[in-house]
Amino acid sequence: MSDNLTQPQGTVGKRIRNSLIAFAAIALSVSLFLGLQTPTESASLDGQAESAVPLEVALNNGKPTLMEFYANWCTSCQAMAKDLQELKQDYGSDVNFVMLNVDNSKWLPEILRYRVDGIPHFVYLNRQGDAIAQTLGEQPHSVLQADLEALIANAPLPYANATGKTSEFNAQGQSPSSSDPRSHGAQVQ
Incomplete structure (x- = not known):
């Protein structure tokens, strides 16, 4: 019976640990997301x-x-x-x-x-x-x-x-040397 009492406490401990890890991961993700949202x-x-x-x-x-x-x-x-x-x-x-x-x-x-x-x-x-x-x-x-x-x-x-x-730039909005205006004139291979 003592094994049954120990098992639930171990399960509760694992749940608390997993919850803390999940919370930390969420907090880190939110911090990272907000950090990337700085004005450019x-x-x-x-x-x-x-x-x-x-x-x-x-x-x-x-x-x-x-x-x-x-x-x-x-x-x-x-x-x-x-x-x-x-x-x-x-x-x-x-x-x-x-x-x-x-x-x-x-x-x-x-x-x-x-x-x-x-x-x-x-x-x-x-x-x-x-x-x-x-x-x-x-x-x-x-x-x-x-x-x-x-x-x-x-x-x-x-x-x-x-x-x-x-x-x-040209009037069609495309680089003359590329179909991607963000290429800044780089040749597409």
């Missing part, structure tokens, strides 16, 4: 796009404009997100910051008009809404800052038509 640069691009000046407003409010063509999958766009956010904080009262996502077909007329074939693609518009310069690809903070200061002063942009690292 891509989310930062979305946030910046939401707070950007709408194109129609920018074309009619008498302020010069920096228009960025971007995509969330564009690593160059993500790399520049922090710099652009800082520049927007510094110059946002003097310059319109407009963001147009190339994955949104709504912007196809602008994509074609400004001949966007790589991103990020920046178009500088004067106070009348006329394009006066374009730059393509990643640009250092100092280059963007110098161009913005010249734009505000209605002076020639010192780094107009500069080219940096880009992600290829």
